[in-house]
Amino acid sequence: MERVPIIKIGRTLFVSIQIDLQDESVLRLQDDLADELAKTGASGVIIDITAVEIVDSFIGRMLTMIGSISRLFDAETVIVGMRPAVAITLTELGLSLRGVRTALNADKGLEMLNGRA
């Protein structure tokens, strides 16, 4: 099973999803991220989905769940780099990703988190 690496930069955890997400790796990512948040006390999580071309309701739910988990550790989640096609799919599925913030790219996501700090 492929694992998604979690990179700590300052007080932010950076997750870049570069693989086709399978249910198992998604659950693993949630576990890893919760561990990492508890260990580092990071104040923000950036999830980069530039490479994600296909989404379904499960992945949509995962993103919302990661947002909820992070909030329990007082960290804010920003999803960055969503492709237009992905955004249209999520909208058509009726998922508006409540509880997570979105930014156009990682740069703007970082700005958003720093503005909050």
Place this chain on the structure above:
Amino acid sequence: MEVDSSQGRMAVYMRDHQEKVVGRWVELVTAGVRGRISAVEVRRAVEDLYSLVIRVMSGADEQALGELRAALAELSRSRARNGFTPTETALGVFALKDAVYELFADAADVVPEFLGFSRLIDDLGLHTFETYAVAREQIIAGQAMTMMELSTPVVRLWQGIIAVPLVGTLDSARTQLVMEKLLETLVATGADHAVLDITGVPTVDTEVAQHLLKTVNAARLLGADCTICGIRPQVAQTIVSLGIEFGDIATKATLADALAHALGRAGLKVGPA
């Protein structure tokens, strides 16, 4: 369509009286098109068709029918493009029947031949009609496409602020196109604020509102803020009486207000120089 031998006689007869029949045919067609095509042009087209018809009737030439149909198809396509009605186009072919009938009216012995000829002309008339309809459909499809492209521009108002002036009714196809274009522009320009101007949308019902909300939600997923502006008084009343909720989406009266709002969000302020 089979060509029986009796039509051979008809072909000879028609060839012998070519001048008279063609003259009458041109006359009938020219009267039908009411001056939109000159008599000279009509005569040229008619003479071509007439010689093809004779070739078909004589039954010697196997390619003649194909050529005749192709010539008629070309003719009816150009008629369709130039705005002639289908009746006017088809009558151009049926006029030949009249022209020949007038010639044969006093010759009773050619009735079976004339019936065969009549069947041929009817068939060609239908063919003309069909080609005409196909050509018109192509024109309509092309126009719909052009309109779609014309009506969905995305303009840049300021650094990081783009606007979509929506004109016309928003159906799902339009929404899809607007959404795609808006999101693509957001990504391409790195803008983080979008203004949807609905001044040109005649009515906002629940369906249109649904489409607007979808567009805003999709833009938000890319991290862009959306403002809806250009809501006219009547539209505002409809929205309220239908119970449509725009939730936390900012709505402004005019594009100017929306721009000021967006600039404010970007930390900019417009004031006297």
